[in-house]
Amino acid sequence: MSTEPAEIIALIAALQPAAAAAAEGQISIAALVHARLGSGIAAPGEERTEINELCRQIDVFKRLQADYSADWKPDKDAPLAAPEVVAGAACVLLINAEPAAAGSDGDGWALKCLNSALKVIEQHEQLPMRAELNAWAQSSFSAAVARAGSGAAQ
Numbered sequence: 820m821s822t823e824p825a826e827i828i829a830l831i832a833a834l835q836p837a838a839a840a841a842a843e844g845q846i847s848i849a850a851l852v853h854a855r856l857g858s859g860i861a862a863p864g865e866e867r868t869e870i871n872e873l874c875r876q877i878d879v880f881k882r883l884q885a886d887y888s889a890d891w892k893p894d895k896d897a898p899l900a901a902p903e904v905v906a907g908a909a910c911v912l913l914i915n916a917e918p919a920a921a922g923s924d925g926d927g928w929a930l931k932c933l934n935s936a937l938k939v940i941e942q943h944e945q946l947p948m949r950a951e952l953n954a955w956a957q958s959s960f961s962a963a964v965a966r967a968g969s970g971a972a973q
Contacts, residue, residue: 822951822954822955824913824917827910827951827952827955828914830948830951831856831903831906831907831948831952832856832857832907832910834906834907834947834948835849835852835853835904836849836901842886844888844889845886845888846869846886846887846888846889848873848883848886848887848900848904848908849885849901851869851873851908851911852907852908852910852911853907855869855911855914856907856910856914867928870911870915870932872891873908873911873935874912874932875891876891876893877938877942878934878938881938881942882899882942883899883904883905883908883939884898884899884900885900885901885904902943902945902946902947905939905943906943906946906947906952908939909936909939909940909952909956912933912935912936912939913932913933913936913952913955915929916929916930916933916936916963917929918962929959929963933956933959933963936956940953940956
């Protein structure tokens with residue numbers, strides 16, 4: 820299996836369930852993943868809010884629910900997101916960890932997304948394409964460290 824990001828994105832996008840509309844006042848992780856896999860990186864500013872909240876859910880709560888309230892409040896009894904949706908979320912985060920996504924924030928945004936992607940990959944042993952996502956994450960991490968090192972040397 821290839822570890823090229825474009826191929827991983829295409830394969831994971833193909834695994835995604837049809838994006839059903841979320842109930843009013845709800846955020847559907849499947850719909851968010853479906854939309855983000857189609858649109859690529861989140862632009863700096865307002866469009867990063869969803870990605871930032873996705874990172875928070877992973878970093879703080881260590882799981883992704885299928886749906887959240889409109890203000891991203893988790894419900895401890897809510898069903899978890901399906902493994903293919905979680906893989907899609909990891910993919911979305913890795914897309915946003917690419918250098919083109921960092922924008923004027925430098926590597927701070929990229930490292931935030933990368934950290935959350937690595938956590939979600941590590942926490943889900945049954946993740947589709949887990950090895951490929953992990954290889955992409957490790958490659959991105961190495962590149963970020965190299966960029967940070969070259970920036971410090973200047």
